[in-house]
Amino acid sequence: MWFRPYSPGPGRWLVIGWEALALALLAWATIRQFDLTGQGVKLVACALAALWVIGAHRILQMGAYVGATGLRIHGLIRSRTMSWRDVAHVRLHKASHRVGPWRIESGMTVLIERRDGSMVNTELWDQGIDFHSRPSVFRAVYHELRNRHLAAQNTY
Template identity: 35%
Template structure:
């Protein structure tokens, strides 16, 4: 069974350089890159843990402790939901705007509010941990934001692009092309 949230649009990888936006339906939200091995590996481990917890809930149910079985099944459902949400984390684009999906929240910025999307060399967090290292970041600059007005979209040291510099460059270029195509110039 194909899982659409796991597969990025392969049309970007197969497209010629002439067609930077090779998609028919541009209103659909798309992640212009594949999830990285770190993200997929952690999600796989969480799903493995969920299978053990589900098996334990069946054993507990046969032992006629339905409250304990329901508790274990609920924990397994939370693990499965967490793994699926972890796989959805990332930057998504469509003709309506750019969407940054975090584990617990999602922010969407319409293209009309985007001033620029650019790549910068700066300190970035390594795998989302508090430790920072020097790396590249794709930054979205908003028009109407008070204060800094910058939002971090991608880094080359996150769970999707660690040790995959070419994939980061392709994803950053793709998001920049979407921004150039759809943002309104003032």
């Protein structure tokens, strides 16, 4: 059984609404650009509505889920499941981006280091839509992941 150890932030609904608006604009532009009528309009509207429903579902599901056997990371495009045995470390990473000669700090993220040496990014970012105004929740989730990992290590 998987569960997300935090409630999603209200900003997810803002993102879903923004995507609906963007896809509606795309539908309008496509219909005007190609002079679509009748069935063409219905096809574009249904295709973009289906894309929005799938995307909205994935946005609502994004995050880190824990279970007795491991950790599951749901991203926008794909999901990854790792057993606790495969996880070497759960750590914080200070993220930054380079813009020319400047380095711009962008906050803390949670990274999962696997035993094979590879790193797995999570959707957990202290400045993200779930934690921006709730830094204590970000810290609690990080500690929950670390504690579950440590507890699982003690069982094998």
